Amino acid sequence: MIRVDDLSVNYGAVRALRNVNLEATPGKVTAVLGANGAGKTTLLRAISGLVTPHSGAIFLGGEPLARVATENISRMGVAHVPEGRGVIEELTVEENLRLGALASKVNIAEGLEAQYAQFPVLGDRRRKYCGTLSGGERQMLAMARALIAQPKVLLLDEPSLGLAPQVTAELMKTILSLCESKSLTVILVEQNAKGALRISHDAVVLHLGKVVASGSAAEIAADEDLRRYYLGLVEE
Amino acid sequence: MSSFLTSSLMNNIFGGLAQGVIYSLVALSLVIIWQSTHVLNFAQGAMAMFATYVGMTQIDRGLNYWWCVVLSVCVGMLFGGATERVLIRPLYGKPEINPIVVMVGFLGVIEAVTTGIWTSTSRNIAAPFSQIYFKSGGKLVLLSPFIIFQIILAVAIMMLVALLFRYTRLGLQLRASALAPEVARLLGVRVNRMLTIGWMLSAGVGSIAAVILASGSFGLFPTNMDGVFVAGFIAAAVGGLDSPVGAIAGGLIIGLTEQFVLAYWSPSVAPLGGMIVLVAVLMVRPHGIFTKSVSRRV
Numbered sequence: 001m002i003r004v005d006d007l008s009v010n011y012g013a014v015r016a017l018r019n020v021n022l023e024a025t026p027g028k029v030t031a032v033l034g035a036n037g038a039g040k041t042t043l044l045r046a047i048s049g050l051v052t053p054h055s056g057a058i059f060l061g062g063e064p065l066a067r068v069a070t071e072n073i074s075r076m077g078v079a080h081v082p083e084g085r086g087v088i089e090e091l092t093v094e095e096n097l098r099l100g101a102l103a104s105k106v107n108i109a110e111g112l113e114a115q116y117a118q119f120p121v122l123g124d125r126r127r128k129y130c131g132t133l134s135g136g137e138r139q140m141l142a143m144a145r146a147l148i149a150q151p152k153v154l155l156l157d158e159p160s161l162g163l164a165p166q167v168t169a170e171l172m173k174t175i176l177s178l179c180e181s182k183s184l185t186v187i188l189v190e191q192n193a194k195g196a197l198r199i200s201h202d203a204v205v206l207h208l209g210k211v212v213a214s215g216s217a218a219e220i221a222a223d224e225d226l227r228r229y230y231l232g233l234v235e236e
Numbered sequence: 237m238s239s240f241l242t243s244s245l246m247n248n249i250f251g252g253l254a255q256g257v258i259y260s261l262v263a264l265s266l267v268i269i270w271q272s273t274h275v276l277n278f279a280q281g282a283m284a285m286f287a288t289y290v291g292m293t294q295i296d297r298g299l300n301y302w303w304c305v306v307l308s309v310c311v312g313m314l315f316g317g318a319t320e321r322v323l324i325r326p327l328y329g330k331p332e333i334n335p336i337v338v339m340v341g342f343l344g345v346i347e348a349v350t351t352g353i354w355t356s357t358s359r360n361i362a363a364p365f366s367q368i369y370f371k372s373g374g375k376l377v378l379l380s381p382f383i384i385f386q387i388i389l390a391v392a393i394m395m396l397v398a399l400l401f402r403y404t405r406l407g408l409q410l411r412a413s414a415l416a417p418e419v420a421r422l423l424g425v426r427v428n429r430m431l432t433i434g435w436m437l438s439a440g441v442g443s444i445a446a447v448i449l450a451s452g453s454f455g456l457f458p459t460n461m462d463g464v465f466v467a468g469f470i471a472a473a474v475g476g477l478d479s480p481v482g483a484i485a486g487g488l489i490i491g492l493t494e495q496f497v498l499a500y501w502s503p504s505v506a507p508l509g510g511m512i513v514l515v516a517v518l519m520v521r522p523h524g525i526f527t528k529s530v531s532r533r534v
Contacts, residue, residue: 048422074424086419088412099412102405103424145423 001025002047002078002153002185007056009042009209016042018209019056022187024202026152029179029186031200031217033193033231038206040189041083044155047187048080049073060153075103079146083157083189087138087145089131093122096130100145115144136167143171147178153185154178160192168192172199193231197221205230242375248499249492250378256491257390261445262461262468263475263483264394265438270477272414272434274332275324278339281465282346283319283439284446285458287312289354291443292361292450301364309443316439317432324435325428350458358460363451386448393444394484397437401480410434463507467494470510474517476524485526489513 004022008015017039024030032040045051047058049070058065065073074080079100088096094112101111116123119140125133130141139159146154156175160168176199179186190196197203200217205226213226220226227233240246262281269277277283291308295301323342327335365382401407412420413430420427449464450456471490475482490510497509517525 050418050421070421071424071426074422080422082419082422086416086422088416088419090415091408091411095408098405099408099420099425100423102409149424 001059001061002187003059004043004047005057005059007043007046007058008054009039009046009051010054011042011051016209017046017053020206020209020211022204022211022214024153024185024187026185027180027183028201029176029188029199031193031196031203031220032187032189032206033191033196033203033220034206035230035232036191037208039209040206041157042209043206044080044082044157044187044189047073047155048078071103074149077149077152078155079149079151079153080155081142081146081157081159083161085138085142085159087130087133087141089129092127092129093133093141094126096141096145097122097126097148100148104149106148106150111148111150115148118147119144135162136164136171139163139167139171143174143178147182150182151184153187155187155189157189158191159188160190160195168195172196175199193233239373239375241372241377244499247376247378248495250383251499252492252495253488254383254386254491255495256488257387258445258448258464258487259467259471259490260484260487261390261393261441261448262464263471263487264397264480265442265445266468266472267475267477267480267483268397268434268438268441270472271480272410273320273324273328273431275327275335275339276469276477277438278336278465279319279343279346280438280442281446281461281468282343282350283315284312284442285450285456285461286346286350287315287439287443288446288450288456289350292447292456293354293359295361301362305444305447308447309440312443312446313436313440316442317436319439320432320435325431347458354458356458358455358457359450360455361447361451367453382452386452389444389448393441397441398480400437406433410437467491467507467510470514472524474514474524476521476527479524479526482524482526486524 002024004020007017007020009017020043032043034040042051046053049065049068053066060076060078097112097115098108101108121137122141122144133141159171163171172195175186178184188196188200197217197220203217203220204211205213205220207230212230213220265280266277269275288308290311292304294304294307323338324335363382365385367380367382369380370377401411409425410430410433412425413427417427446461449460454460467490471486472483474489475486490513493509493513494506498506
């Protein structure tokens with residue numbers, strides 16, 4: 001479980017996050033929604049230790065994460081698929097996957113087999129350099145690389161970015177089924193609020209670094225003001 | 237066959253390869269550091285020379301040649317790791333000129349300290365291989381047991397480095413740390429440790445080049461790596477600073493060019509050959525022969 005208490009992050013004079021609170025629980029997808037510049041990516045980067053909080057605390061199952069080095073947070077079971085997917089183009093598919101497993105205690109051969117079973121297209125392309133993959137394949141690889149270490153928490157930053165609607169729908173279904181079957185704590189940052197709310201259990205809406213609403217995904221989806229003013233889900 | 241081996245063409249090729257493999261090793265050591273930390277280590281040659289002094293002067297105390305080689309490489313690696321931790325790490329994220337200035341200054345310090353400890357007189361390091369050229373049909377072949385050892389050792393080191401980077405867990409982590417440090421951190425790779433190991437490996441490879449050079453006919457003296465460093469640097473630029481294969485090819489190209497200029501033009505202008513190749517290559521391929529072209533979003 002991830003708990004964020006009163007978290008504030010500053011970039012120089014800019015206050016990127018202001019007293020943000022969030023709780024994400026195992027087996028549930030928690031969506032973090034909001035427009036560009038709302039602070040969604042910063043929230044994930046703070047959880048992963050890529051940015052240092054100005055104040056507040058982050059806990060992973062009771063253990064404080066603030067000021068723990070990023071690589072150690074990863075080794076504690078937090079997998080972060082960054083915006084743009086972070087696939088290393090100069091490495092092959094299999095090398096990217098191996099890299100995901102190196103710091104964990106999983107058996108690499110078994111881990112690879114499990115990921116190729118989950119994402120068969122990756123098995124077909126295991127020797128290909130990642131620069132040759134399509135956007136959808138890269139997203140699958142980024143997910144598989146995060147999952148191979150058998151994390152407790154999965155942080156996904158805009159996984160639908162640049163994907164065709166059909167591919168996005170498939171991806172969202174995969175995220176939900178992985179979350180439920182592996183009892184993963186998933187924090188899903190998305191601009192595609194509609195798609196994200198469809199598979200999420202809980203949701204938090206950020207605006208200019210502040211939480212303007214939080215609750216169950218169904219409640220958020222039903223709130224007409226939130227839909228209109230913060231999520232851009234206006235249906236004329 | 238014998239007349240072919242003793243022909244001036246073949247002799248120049250042997251001479252060029254012997255020199256070229258040393259340049260290749262220096263270029264490879266520069267590329268390893270460039271790839272992992274984007275620092276051009278201008279003190280690379282001097283660091284290797286210092287490690288060679290520490291290791292190879294133990295022959296005076298009765299230590300076997302091979303143990304001295306191992307000691308030189310170990311000292312070189314420790315020196316490289318310590319340099320990264322103490323001098324370079326505080327400079328990450330600072331302007332690119334800062335580490336260059338620091339390492340140029342460090343080069344001067346190392347050479348001065350070496351001269352202070354061991355004087356500037358050249359020392360002969362007796363390699364366990366003859367340096368007398370073979371003969372074929374009464375004519376000289378410009379190959380000696382030492383030159384063959386030099387080429388085999390250099391090729392073996394290059395292959396070991398290639399295998400390490402390509403097929404080991406450490407190599408994969410080193411490549412990832414160099415290519416995408418933030419992503420590597422997110423995957424649990426201890427990137428800072430990898431950068432230190434990168435410097436250690438680089439310094440170890442550089443030390444092998446210095447040991448080979450010191451065991452040759454010029455011996456060991458505080459500035460003996462200066463000229464080799466310049467040629468190795470040119471080789472790395474010709475091959476492409478991002479390409480280990482390019483470093484090796486660049487070293488051989490520069491070694492052979494210098495040898496042919498020496499033979500067919502004049503010994504005094506031999507180093508000019510490398511410069512001419514450098515200018516010609518950079519005019520056609522500004523990032524070096526083996527570097528993939530870089531695209532930039534505008």
